Amino acid sequence: MRKPRPPSKREADRAPLDADAARGRALKLLSRREHSAAELAFKLRQRGADEDVADAAVARMRDAGWQSDQRYAEMLVRNRIAQGYGPLRIRADLAAAGIPDAEARAVLAAAQADWPALCATLRERRFCAPPRTAAEWQKQYRYLASHGFAAEAIRGALKRFTAAPAEDGWESSEEPL
Numbered sequence: 001m002r003k004p005r006p007p008s009k010r011e012a013d014r015a016p017l018d019a020d021a022a023r024g025r026a027l028k029l030l031s032r033r034e035h036s037a038a039e040l041a042f043k044l045r046q047r048g049a050d051e052d053v054a055d056a057a058v059a060r061m062r063d064a065g066w067q068s069d070q071r072y073a074e075m076l077v078r079n080r081i082a083q084g085y086g087p088l089r090i091r092a093d094l095a096a097a098g099i100p101d102a103e104a105r106a107v108l109a110a111a112q113a114d115w116p117a118l119c120a121t122l123r124e125r126r127f128c129a130p131p132r133t134a135a136e137w138q139k140q141y142r143y144l145a146s147h148g149f150a151a152e153a154i155r156g157a158l159k160r161f162t163a164a165p166a167e168d169g170w171e172s173s174e175e176p177l
Helices: 009-013 019-032 037-046 051-064 069-083 087-096 101-111 115-126 134-146 151-159
Strands: none
Touching (some): 087 101
């Protein structure tokens, strides 16, 4: 096990954040990008704010309309869809950011994404050729599963370009089933 590293001179000289400094730091963080309330409070605590001070600063940002979990969730869903991730991975990312499951489901439903089509597009972009062997089929399946797509969408994307296994091995088919 590693020994914890000693604090740097900057960290040692840093005074705890008071309410006004925490508010300013929160505003600076929000000016760069959206943050969830839990993420923003965590970052303020990392920078030296007490838990109560960090929570109060986040509450002030939320009351002023500068921080919104709804906006953060919508932004995260749009970005993750554009990056090629599926609904399971996106829900996990939202949960890690402190977004409640009900709100995460609502935002994903509002996105109205065609998950099977996105899965097929990702498969075509990553793997130029359809799977010809069982090993290739498994490799592509694992890749799509690691990106958060459901088993049904993955099987649909793979069967779209592959025929059923023949007795002597796998045959590829260019026609969609």
